[in-house]
Amino acid sequence: MTDRRTLLLRPARLRPADLLSVGLVGLRTRRLRSALSALGISLGIAAVVAVTGISASNQAHLLDRLDRLGSNLITVTPGKDIDQTVVPLPEESVTMLGAITSVEKASATSDTKAAIYRTNLVPTNQTNGLSVRSARRDLLDTLRVGLRLGRWLDRGNEKLPVTVLGHRAAQALGVSEPGQNVWIERHEQEDRGEWYAVLGIMRPSELAPEIDESALIGSAQAAAHLDVQGGPSTVYVRARPDEVTEVQAIAGPTANPAAPNLVSVSRPSDLLKARAETEDTLSGLVLSLAAVALLVGGVGIANTMVVGVMERRGEVGLRRALGARQSQIAAQFLIEAVLLGLLGGLAGVVLGTTVVYGYAALQGWPAAVPITWATVGPAVSVAVGTVAGLYPALRAARLSPTGALRATG
Structure with missing residues (x-):
């Protein structure tokens, strides 16, 4: 009895490199068609990287500016009672707060009833939203705001008719350099006006925007010639960075022990932090478009x-006739779709990163590209390519050898 041996033919397995x-x-x-197919994914990933990167760069810029300005500035202002009447701060409030x-x-600073004009021919009802404030000599150091031009109030000139203009006030008045004169008069007494020489022009004040729209007068000059309204209108307190919260808690009772609940205490730097942490509506729109x-x-x-x-049915039929399995045909087309997604994702990351660095350079911001999207972006594009290529791959795998060859015959 002879042994019968049957020869088993097994389909060849393709190595990963072959696949x-x-x-x-x-x-x-099909290079052009492939490039155009990957373009949509590339633009989507680029938009996501660009939007998140520009937002992160803006946030880094704001936080850097906040660090330079100091996040430890507290403002104390008069509150209102139940009748909505402003309860002024005591004259001693600045000294008491400074003693903490x-x-x-x-x-x-203290508010006055005076108004400032470029000339004495401007109608008194046109104030341009500018205010005249009495200022102490140490205000500049407390706010950490520099002068763009000129000099600040000191012991020698605080009793003279001179003023230091905030950034916006100088622009509104058309004053470009120190030495020019502006007209300041009381609202209630239109004939009681006087020319004031511009002593200096301040830089923009990030943490005290009200200073930008003010003309600052020496406290002695304001008390003698202008109607100063009660006590301090705004007290600026520079606390130790690690004890800001504690100072905020006791600032009200310290400034006005008789009515601590009628004192408003705020921290202007919180506004900048909120801006740094808030997503722009436009960012959400662009992410939707992405x-x-x-x-x-x-x-x-x-x-x-x-x-x-459809174009490669002949190739698929020939490979199937030569013994290629359905899984190998499906893998071939699925890999092609995945590669399209991967290439689109990588191109999108490069394009988005370029946009972020270019925009940050134009704005003078530190460029910040989120590592998350730079790494997740290609993975997302691969997932999109996989899902998109799954149906065509399965369709190619289901083609019969004879049907595919006959369709190309």
Whole structure:
């Protein structure tokens, strides 16, 4: 009795390198179509990286500016009682707040009933929203605001008719350099006006924007010639950075022990922090458009792969006739779709990063590209490519050898 041995034919297994080589065939032979298919995903990823990067750069810029200005400035202002009547701060409030152990400096401004004009021919009802304030000599150091031009109030000139203009006040009055004169008069007594020489022009005040719209007069000159309204209208307190919260808690009772609940205490730097942490509405819109671009890119890849399957039916039929398995055919087209998504994602990251660095350079910001999207972006594009290529790959795998060869015959 003879042994019968049967020869079992097994379909050859493609190595990963072979699958990759076969998957690249479509990309190499249809370069323009492949580039256009990956363009949608590329634009989507680029938009996401650019929007998040510009937002992060803006946040880094604001936080850097906040660090330079100091986040330890507290403002104390009069509150209102139940009848909405302003309860003024005592004259001693600045001294009492400055005596707190955790306070580095304290200064104040006081409102006046005066108005400032470029000339004495301007109608008194046109104030341009500018105010005249009495200022102490140590205000500049407390606010940490520099002078753009000229000099600040000192012991020698605080009794003279001179003024230091805030940044916006100088622009509104058309004053470009010190030495020019402006007209200041009381509202209630239009004939009681006087020319004041501009002593200096301040830089923009980030943490005290009301100073930008003010003309600052020496406290002695304001008390003698202008109607100063009661006590300090705003007290600026510079606390130790690690004890700001403690100073905020006791600032009200210290400034006005008789009515601590009628004192308003705020921290202007919180506004900048809120700006740094708030997402812009435009960012949400652009991110929505980025999602649409990813969807369109996925549809483009699916369309390209379906057309590719139809054009390459002869190749698929020949490979199936030579013994290629359905899984190998499906893997070939799926790899092609994944590569399209990966290339689109990588190109999108490069494009988005370039936009972030270019925009940050134009704005003078520190460029910040979120590592999360720079790494997740290609992964998302690969996922989109996989989903988009799944149906065309399965369709190619289901083609019968004879049907595919007959369709190309």
